[in-house]
Amino acid sequence: MTKVGVEQSLSNVSAALREKGYDVVDLKQENDAQGCDCCVISGLDSNIMGMQDTITQGSVIEANGLSADEVCQEVEQRFGRQQ
Structure with missing residues (x-):
């Protein structure tokens, strides 16, 4: 099952x-992204300080301007509905 933060x-x-049917993890702290296949972020406070520490090897989807259905489509495209 695909794990999405x-x-x-x-x-x-x-x-x-x-x-x-996705396994969804709430991203409350930066370590919560570990082990996620993909992370969905709002993009509102994206990289304010210019730091580039990598927490996860998974894809990152910025949801700014997208509906919930559009975000789901992005996840499905990247993982081929691996549920």
């Missing part, structure tokens, strides 16, 4: 991904 402010995205 989702920023806390994106509760509608979390609900939509859970409904589709």
Whole structure:
């Protein structure tokens, strides 16, 4: 099952991904992304300080301007519906 980390402010995205059968983890702290196949972020405070520490090897999807359904489509495209 694909494990997707989702920023806390994106509760509608979390609900939509859970409904589709994905294992969803709330990203409360930076270490929560470890082990995730993909992370969904709001993009509102993306890299403010210019730091480039890598926490996960998974894909990162910026949800800014996307609906929950569009984010789900992005995840499905990257993982071929590996649920």
